[in-house]
């Protein structure tokens with residue numbers, strides 16, 4: 178048999194039917210459902226009088242609209258509340274393997290909840306009406322973000338109409354310097370290949386630096402594959418993957434465990450497998466990353482400067498840079514470590530897992546929020562992450578530093594709830610998108626790792642965590 | 646889904662790269678549980694001078710006179726001309742819903758983000774990829790001539806400019822078939838019900854842990 182990539186293996190093991198033009202019906206093992214992209218899909222099922230094809234493939238939670246404080250007061254915004262209640266009603270009517278509603282202790286950001294429940298397993302196809310579904314690829318699962326019509330299609334048929342992507346390998350060779358995280362690796366890759374660099378590809382991340390990353394770091398990395406244009410990111414299964422999954426609520430049990438592990442151990446690209454594109458980075462050269470613009474590819478390192486559009490020859494790029502600098506309120510050539518911040522947000526499906534909170538707490542410990550910083554929000558990714566962090570005393574470290582310790586949810590990652598930037602406010606954020614208006618209309622987002630965000634909070638401006 | 650065959654539509658040029666779905670339809674409008682009514686909030690933050698929230702009377706809001714969609718010459722446009730990586734970011738299908746609701750049936754760009762590209766087809770919206778030089782040329786012609794239209798013909802997979810230049814575009818057979826017929830894709834897939842069931846039992850036997 179010819180050598181296959183991990184993506185080839187996952188793809189071919191899920192093809193139900195193939196048409197002459199290469200369009201396939203791809204079988205879907207896990208369907209993660211949240212409140213924002215599902216109501217119209219459930220409505221469609223109702224109108225056509227179709228049931229869920231496989232109730233036990235659905236795992237659901239409410240995350241985008243839920244508030245992160247005053248839970249006793251419920252959801253104040255009536256349209257947000259309606260959306261969350263619509264999900265409650267739909268799950269009640271259609272069923273699910275598991276549902277973690279608002280205020281449940283298992284509630285959380287869908288991409289944090291899935292893995293921690295063992296609802297995401299190696300070798301699965303995973304879909305969700307959310308582009309950051311790429312996160313689950315960290316487990317050697319083929320995970321795609323899909324639109325609402327596709328959500329309905331998967332609900333009704335357990336399949337997705339899809340065409341195979343091309344294979345890209347992004348290899349990060351060597352060891353990462355101390356303090357460099359999966360987030361920095363993700364931003365460095367996007368800085369190199371651009372936000373459309375991965376369009377049309379499934380990206381497998383490999384190389385020594387990736388093998389050394391924890392599962393949390395791999396999730397941060399795969400989470401941002403979509404910011405590089407790829408619908409799916411992948412990391413091969415290894416012992417770390419298996420150790421992470423073991424014992425989780427929906428992980429295989431007893432005699433099925435050994436059979437599952439035996440299969441999962443085959444989930445890597447074969448020696449000699451062909452990739453359509455290979456990109457290589459040197460781990461040792463990666464420094465803490467900070468974005469300066471309104472697209473994740475507008476990124477440099479902490480010791481860099483805001484670039485000068487006058488140096489750009491491509492007119493479309495030059496125009497984008499000028500517009501980005503105007504929106505961000507930045508002057509060309511400003512050193513990154515002189516940019517002050519107003520707000521710090523530590524959270525989102527990129528960086529709200531326990532390891533992220535530990536890294537932020539290590540920086541916050543014994544320090545306090547700078548006077549010019551108005552607010553520091555720490556939003557755990559799920560109720561379980563929150564409980565774990567509290568068991569470790571991380572919440573006390575944050576509160577002592579003047580940070581706010583919140584309830585889990587998407588929060589200021591996209592500001593659909595009350596957590597949002599005011600026009601002109603500048604935020605050091607551990608989320609994944611620095612688009613115009615993403616964190617609130619007129620808000621200015623700089624993407625960084627959790628440790629870099631905590632460091633900006635205590636210094637009042639961006640600062641190299643290695644120099645703290 | 647609305648069928649698409651041919652169109653002779655006014656073109657509106659949106660000269661920005663990396664237009665993301667947050668810009669196409671900002672998040673506050675995603676709280677709706679409906680599929681329609683997003684048109685007036687298409688490009689909300691660029692289109693209006695105030696901050697938009699669901700439930701506002703959009704006809705009373707101050708328009709941004711510098712935003713291309715508000716130029717009288719582009720009123721009623723059905724073809725959106727865009728730059729590379731159009732539709733990047735969030736998977737929200739509200740983006741094609743808003744474009745379609747506003748009256749657009751075709752988007753032409755040098756490249757699209759994958760999820761957005763896919764979502765368009767599910768909503769009778771035709772995304773067309775053209776080489777950057779062609780898109781450049783269309784931008785120049787469109788900005789130079791008021792009332793500039795393009796003829797888009799799906800059966801022959803061509804775009805024709807007012808001066809008669811013809812450009813071909815690609816589309817998979819499957820998508821073309823669905824779009825031409827305005828077909829319900831779920832209905833089509835369910836014709837393969839037996840195959841799906843057969844796959845499922847094989848899959849269950851091989852990986853029983855996937856079936857809790």
Ligand code: SF4
Nearest residue numbers: 309525526587590591
């Ligand atoms: S945390 Fe942000 S990116 Fe992640 S699912 Fe929520 S809104 Fe989307």
